[in-house]
Amino acid sequence: MKYQSFLIKYAEIGVKGKNRYLFEDALVQQMRIALKKCAGSFAVHRSSGRIFVECHEDYDFDEVTDALQHVFGIVGICPMKEIEVQPYESLSKEIVAFFGGEYPDRHHTFKVHTRRLDKTYPMNSQQLNEELGGDLLEAYPDLSVDVHEPEILVNVEIREKVYVYTHILPGPGGLPVGSAGKAMLLLSGGIDSPVSGYMMAKRGLKLDATYFNAPPYTSERALQKVIDLASIVAKWTGPIWLHNINFTEIQLYIYDKCPHDELTIIMRRYMMRIAELIARRTECGALITGESLGQVASQTMRSLECTNAVCTLPVFRPLIGFDKEEIINISKKIGAFETSILPYEDCCTIFVAKHPVTKPVLDVIERHEHHLDDKIDEMVKRALETDEIIVVDEKGSRIVKHREDPLTGELAKNIEQRPAGETDPVKTESADGNASVSADSPKTAPADEK
Amino acid sequence: MEKEIYLDNSATTRVFPEVAALMNTIYLEKYGNPSSMHHKGVEAEKEIRTAKETLSQILKCRPQNLYFTSCGSESNNIALIGGALANQRAGKHLITSKLEHPAVLESMKFLESIGFEVTYLPVDANGHVSAQDVADAVREDTILVSCMFTNNEIGAVEPIAEIGEAIKKKNPKTLFHVDAVQAFGKEEIYPSKMHIDFLAASGHKIHSPKGIGLLYVADGVKVRNLIFGGGQQGGLRSGTENVAGIAGMALAAKMLYSDLAGEREKLFAMKEHFLRRCEEIPDVIINGVPALYGKKIADVGEEELSASVRTTAPQVISLTVPGVRAEVLLHALEDRNIYVSSGSACSSNRPHLSETLKAIGVTGDALDNTIRISTSVMNSMDDMDAAADALKEIVPMLRKYTRH
Numbered sequence: 080m081k082y083q084s085f086l087i088k089y090a091e092i093g094v095k096g097k098n099r100y101l102f103e104d105a106l107v108q109q110m111r112i113a114l115k116k117c118a119g120s121f122a123v124h125r126s127s128g129r130i131f132v133e134c135h136e137d138y139d140f141d142e143v144t145d146a147l148q149h150v151f152g153i154v155g156i157c158p159m160k161e162i163e164v165q166p167y168e169s170l171s172k173e174i175v176a177f178f179g180g181e182y183p184d185r186h187h188t189f190k191v192h193t194r195r196l197d198k199t200y201p202m203n204s205q206q207l208n209e210e211l212g213g214d215l216l217e218a219y220p221d222l223s224v225d226v227h228e229p230e231i232l233v234n235v236e237i238r239e240k241v242y243v244y245t246h247i248l249p250g251p252g253g254l255p256v257g258s259a260g261k262a263m264l265l266l267s268g269g270i271d272s273p274v275s276g277y278m279m280a281k282r283g284l285k286l287d288a289t290y291f292n293a294p295p296y297t298s299e300r301a302l303q304k305v306i307d308l309a310s311i312v313a314k315w316t317g318p319i320w321l322h323n324i325n326f327t328e329i330q331l332y333i334y335d336k337c338p339h340d341e342l343t344i345i346m347r348r349y350m351m352r353i354a355e356l357i358a359r360r361t362e363c364g365a366l367i368t369g370e371s372l373g374q375v376a377s378q379t380m381r382s383l384e385c386t387n388a389v390c391t392l393p394v395f396r397p398l399i400g401f402d403k404e405e406i407i408n409i410s411k412k413i414g415a416f417e418t419s420i421l422p423y424e425d426c427c428t429i430f431v432a433k434h435p436v437t438k439p440v441l442d443v444i445e446r447h448e449h450h451l452d453d454k455i456d457e458m459v460k461r462a463l464e465t466d467e468i469i470v471v472d473e474k475g476s477r478i479v480k481h482r483e484d485p486l487t488g489e490l491a492k493n494i495e496q497r498p499a500g501e502t503d504p505v506k507t508e509s510a511d512g513n514a515s516v517s518a519d520s521p522k523t524a525p526a527d528e529k
Numbered sequence: 530m531e532k533e534i535y536l537d538n539s540a541t542t543r544v545f546p547e548v549a550a551l552m553n554t555i556y557l558e559k560y561g562n563p564s565s566m567h568h569k570g571v572e573a574e575k576e577i578r579t580a581k582e583t584l585s586q587i588l589k590c591r592p593q594n595l596y597f598t599s600c601g602s603e604s605n606n607i608a609l610i611g612g613a614l615a616n617q618r619a620g621k622h623l624i625t626s627k628l629e630h631p632a633v634l635e636s637m638k639f640l641e642s643i644g645f646e647v648t649y650l651p652v653d654a655n656g657h658v659s660a661q662d663v664a665d666a667v668r669e670d671t672i673l674v675s676c677m678f679t680n681n682e683i684g685a686v687e688p689i690a691e692i693g694e695a696i697k698k699k700n701p702k703t704l705f706h707v708d709a710v711q712a713f714g715k716e717e718i719y720p721s722k723m724h725i726d727f728l729a730a731s732g733h734k735i736h737s738p739k740g741i742g743l744l745y746v747a748d749g750v751k752v753r754n755l756i757f758g759g760g761q762q763g764g765l766r767s768g769t770e771n772v773a774g775i776a777g778m779a780l781a782a783k784m785l786y787s788d789l790a791g792e793r794e795k796l797f798a799m800k801e802h803f804l805r806r807c808e809e810i811p812d813v814i815i816n817g818v819p820a821l822y823g824k825k826i827a828d829v830g831e832e833e834l835s836a837s838v839r840t841t842a843p844q845v846i847s848l849t850v851p852g853v854r855a856e857v858l859l860h861a862l863e864d865r866n867i868y869v870s871s872g873s874a875c876s877s878n879r880p881h882l883s884e885t886l887k888a889i890g891v892t893g894d895a896l897d898n899t900i901r902i903s904t905s906v907m908n909s910m911d912d913m914d915a916a917a918d919a920l921k922e923i924v925p926m927l928r929k930y931t932r933h
């Protein structure tokens with residue numbers, strides 16, 4: 080083991096005042112979930128306002144850092160060497176050797192930064208900085224000191240052991256998933272909605288998702304594509320409960336009864352209504368969409384006014400001010416782009432009019448919607464009752480509620496308050512594929528606050 | 530659950546139970562490597578020998594003319610690329626039609642990229658290549674002509690014997706490759722009589738498994754190998770032979786060819802019946818049946834239709850339903866447990882307009898409104914009725930809701 084532990088840096092959480100411990104707890108929990116997926120045995124603990132990962136046995140460095148780099152809230156991951164506390168002479172030798180291994184090419188500027196938390200150590204921080212700096216220069220003459228903007232900061236912390244690190248791997252930033260609550264993502268098969276989900280998860284939201292399916296106009300592969308996209312987002316957010324709504328009947332009814340240039344707007348209003356009803360059922364505090372102002376007819380300001388009017392929950396539209404190019408860049412960064420551009424028709428596009436309204440007027444839309452009064456309530460109710468619920472995580476998916484299953488018992492409880500720290504819904508597959516995810520919160524003894 | 534009606538047999542077929550049973554025995558008992566010196570090897574080699582004998586009787590050729598590959602595409606690739614590379618000293622000109630499968634067209638594109646010249650011949654409205662056109666295109670430096678036997682999308686059967694004769698008359702050195710993936714198991718194919726030098730066939734189109742292909746190479750024809758390795762199959766196709774697949778393919782072929790005329794008649798009768806029933810679906814167009822070209826089904830007499838159908842592939846029906854997107858129709862049929870394909874399944878993973886349909890002059894929306902129904906001996910007349918009934922019901926419903 081080259082590095083025995085990791086120091087985790089988290090910037091934003093640090094300034095959360097009295098709530099700080101809530102965020103830190105959430106972060107520690109998310110890190111534990113992430114590390115559970117890695118081979119090895121790890122302990123995550125907080126100590127003097129810092130979070131450490133201790134590696135108890137051999138592990139795969141790339142696997143572990145990759146897992147941690149997907150945990151929102153982390154801004155930096157510092158792989159550390161642990162050295163026994165010992166007299167300066169031998170300690171210095173170990174640190175110099177470690178540095179040599181980390182930087183085989185030594186044409187760098189550096190600075191030593193020591194924190195002495197164990198005040199019984201015979202030298203103080205300043206003395207250690209000077210002595211270690213001198214020893215490093217002597218060992219590697221190509222180095223030079225720069226105390227203002229060093230290329231390499233050699234961090235040495237003296238506690239119950241001596242911790243040394245010289246690298247910081249970037250984390251994804253943001254806030255730990257779940258620390259801001261849970262929201263419902265309207266997930267289509269496109270480029271925007273997965274990015275939207277990613278961005279809101281980054282601000283601490285846990286995600287549920289709703290997908291509108293319109294067989295036979297959309298295919299099984301279109302659903303698979305959405306599951307694949309959810310799975311990519313789940314790498315960042317943890318398991319996503321995906322509600323697959325059969326929207327065909329409603330869509331055809333709108334087509335029958337309403338002006339065709341308003342189809343998309345009215346359709347989207349029903350999608351928002353249904354998503355909100357599911358959000359209420361699953362205790363989501365907001366809706367998330369991938370809308371970007373002016374991108375298409377249904378995303379003009381007036382169109383947004385019309386779709387927004389049916390919602391009482393806040394609607395988060397993190398991409399509203401983004402250009403397509405910027406959205407694509409994020410999509411590529413999170414690895415969703417290749418899947419997003421697979422050409423399967425989704426239900427938003429099947430009946431698109433050649434010239435949809437771009438400036439719909441709310442009361443006109445509302446008036447036209449009254450043409451649906453006969454049957455629409457019943458259809459919405461049916462759509463809600465026949466949702467298929469698929470739990471998707473980064474490894475795969477499984478159906479927890481088939482269309483015909485009633486939403487009762489354990490399942491009903493689980494969709495509201497998803498088991499804290501649920502990790503691996505795929506592994507817990509039951510024989511009939513019909514049972515609910517067990518609430519296995521990881522009860523590893525918290526080694527908090529020493 | 531409604532009965533499953535599988536009408537996508539040109540995409541792939543269900544394996545005959547007899548074939549699965551034979552293969553199972555080979556997997557579990559005769560699992561030796563045919564190249565091994567010991568008994569297990571000899572036993573496996575014997576399976577291949579038997580298979581070759583069976584297939585050579587069907588094709589009226591020598592067992593030595595047959596090679597096994599992993600699929601029809603590979604057989605086509607070896608014939609075209611291996612054939613062109615081995616014969617390029619005689620010339621660099623190749624001929625094919627616009628109607629070919631991508632395994633042929635993409636191989637041609639590759640050959641163009643390395644300096645060969647390719648002529649692409651047009652087809653008529655029923656998908657036929659004319660032997661005269663081929664003869665006119667053959668030059669002194671034409672080393673190879675490639676033509677499919679049966680088109681996979683519209684079921685046009687090409688005049689292979691006639692084309693073969695025309696080629697050899699014009700230039701006896703020009704090689705003739707036939708992609709018979711859709712025809713093998715449905716047509717009588719005699720390579721030597723038809724002047725065929727290369728012939729490609731595939732196992733999974735004839736009720737044996739995926740992963741096995743057949744390549745016929747006529748005596749004395751030069752062809753370069755594309756796979757390098759242990760030198761199996763005379764060095765043309767290295768790699769341990771897929772013994773079970775080979776035996777399975779041979780058995781399936783034997784079963785189909787034991788009563789080919791009977792099988793064909795059964796399929797033709799089903800096709801004819803289905804086409805008749807299409808009268809009940811308003812405004813549909815049948816592609817690839819000459820008697821129906823530009824005509825309404827109701828206006829074509831019993832005998833004329835019957836005779837015309839028998840000039841086409843017995844197993845393929847191409848149906849254009851104006852106003853209904855093929856993919857939607859496919860999924861609507863799927864809802865009733867009826868499986869068909871939109872265009873050619875090999876390219877329909879991606880919504881992509883069919884080159885074949887374009888080649889026969891289908892244009893605009895009709896390209897996206899065409900489904901293919903393909904039958905096999907495992908289907909029945911009832912299946913045809915079920916499909917016709919379903920279409921009759923679904924089509925008007927879907928037409929009501931169209932994009933505009």
